[in-house]
Amino acid sequence: MSATVLLGATLGTVSGVLTLCGLSLLCKSCKKGKLGDDTDPEKAKPSILHTLTQFSVQKLTEPIQPQVSLKFPKIYWPKPSVPSPEVINYKDHGAAGDTSAAELDTCNQATGCDEVFSLPRQASADETPCVSEQTGVMTTSNSILYPKLHFSISLHKESGELHINIVEAENISVDSGCEGYISGCVRISKEQKHSQTAVHKLAARVQWGEELVFALPLDGTQGPGGLDGEVALSLHCCDRFSHNSTLGTMRFKLADVSMMLDADCWVDLQPPKQEVTSSAGELLLSLSYLPAANRLGVVVMKARGLLSDKLKDNIDLSVKLTLKHQNTKLKKKQTRRVKHKINPVWNEMMMLELPSELLPKSSIELEVLNLASPGTLLPLGRCTLGIHTSGTGLQHWKQMLDNPRKQIAMWHPLYA
Structure with a gap:
């Protein structure tokens, strides 16, 4: 019995060892098979770093010119x-x-x-003007x-005189330090008569309050409507270098004086x-x-x-x-x-x-x-x-x- 027991124990131990070895070999082979299945597909897929297509690159000796990326606004000439x-x-x-x-x-x-x-x-x-x-x-x-002149006209038939009252002037644009005056001229046929105001320092608005008197060939009953003549009033400027210049002038006929008598007149000097x-x-x-x-x-x-x-x-x-x-x-x-x-x-x-x-x-x-x-x-x-x-x-x-x-x-x- 002892021999039989020993033989059976020995065979059982050997068979157990062989079974364990076989199981271990089977497990190793299964693991290798799974790893092979995981790695092979990755090797077969194309990678981002390693592309399958090959690009042909041509080398040029010409210098590369940079392209203008800025767009300038369109200029209308x-x-x-x-x-x-x-x-x-x-x-x-x-x-x-x-x-x-x-x-x-x-x-x-x-x-x-x-x-x-x-x-x-x-x-x-393609040029289109702005509408x-x-x-x-x-x-x-x-x-x-424009420079404006404020004046009034009165007629003295007894003395035959035409009185032009220069009140003020506005909208005068000159340099500081300039002086000026108002001059008047009455032309009848070929005869001319002149008169002027005092010289004042010019500003945007200047007040004179002076009269220009002109003698007309009138009798006690005759008016200026029968005279063929012209009246001119001018604004003059004198700078610090004594250079005289005319800033503006207005003209009217002697025949129109009757319509302007005793009225405040505002006239733009041209x-x-x-x-x-x-x-x-x-x-x-x-x-x-x-x-x-x-x-x-x-x-x-x-x-x-x-x-x-x-x-x-x-x-x-x-x-x-x-x-x-x-x-x-x-x-x-x-x-x-x-x-x-x-x-x-x-x-x-x-x-x-x-x-x-x-x-x-x-x-x-x-x-x-x-x-x-x-x-x-x-x-x-x-x-x-x-x-x-x-x-x-x-x-x-x-x-x-x-x-x-x-x-x-x-x-x-x-x-x-």
């Missing part, structure tokens, strides 16, 4: 076309387009002036303040007429005012008919612009020079900062200059634009005020 409603009184447009691009390139050297832009010859088709109008932003020509002199040529300008930006745009376009003895030796023309407030110079600019052309074309815009409240008392003066020799500029002619000017200068300025944000073009005669 004045249209130099005659049918466009943006340009008024534009004449001889074809002469500006005759200049070739090659000729313009030869003259494309600026004179160092700031804020000067060269305009294109033809405007693009919306802003009211109450800018001073229009209806609110322009700016003096420009002296009639021989013109030294013409200059084509375009004006526009932007009320929102308080900017005055002046486009110096071209000139014609520049007849002067100063152009015989050398022709090197430019235009000098001066912005004035009353008698004070605020800004100066100058266009580029155009050589060897008696009818030069500039087409340059100059932007000037000018608040709307300063427009009634501001003006611009343009002068055509010729560089006869290095460092020697000879003036050929000038023109002035503003409220207190006359002729085309006053007409152009009024049209600019009545049409904000629009280009208004007009020819101006040049005076030496």
Whole structure:
């Protein structure tokens, strides 16, 4: 029995050991199979870092130019076309387009002036002018303040005298320290009679309270209605340099005196007429005012008919612009020079900062200059634009005020 028991115990132990070894081998094989199933699919899937597609990269020797990412705002230039409603009184447009691009390139050297832009010859088709109008932003020509004169007239038939009582004057815009007076002139046929008030220091409002007396060829019954004559009243200014200038004048007929007797008269004094002199040529300008930006745009376009003895030796023309407030110079600019052309074309815009409240008392003066020799500029002619000017200068300025944000073009005669 002992031998049988020992043999059975031995066989049982051996079989248990073999069973344990087999189970351990089976477990290891199962684990390997599971790991193989987990790792193989990962190796088969494409990774983010390792792409399956191959890119072909070509090497270039040319330098890479950076692309502009900023978009600048669109700038609307004045249209130099005659049918466009943006340009008024534009004449001889074809002469500006005759200049070739090659000729313009030869003259494309600026004179160092700031804020000067060269305009294109033809405007693009997609340019659309601003149609919306802003009211109450800018001073229009209806609110322009002219000097006003307050006076009354009385007639003494017994003595044959005409008495003009100068009461006061308003809306006088002059520099501080200036003095002035009122002068009167009665013209009957070829005879003229003059009289004037005392000299007072000028301000926005000046009171005189003086009478101007004029003797008329009247008898006791005759009135001034039968006389063919004219009465003129003028406001004069004297600065500290003893330079006399006329600020405004009003005129009426002697035949109308009977309707003005013993009445308080308020009359706007009109700016003096420009002296009639021989013109030294013409200059084509375009004006526009932007009320929102308080900017005055002046486009110096071209000139014609520049007849002067100063152009015989050398022709090197430019235009000098001066912005004035009353008698004070605020800004100066100058266009580029155009050589060897008696009818030069500039087409340059100059932007000037000018608040709307300063427009009634501001003006611009343009002068055509010729560089006869290095460092020697000879003036050929000038023109002035503003409220207190006359002729085309006053007409152009009024049209600019009545049409904000629009280009208004007009020819101006040049005076030496």
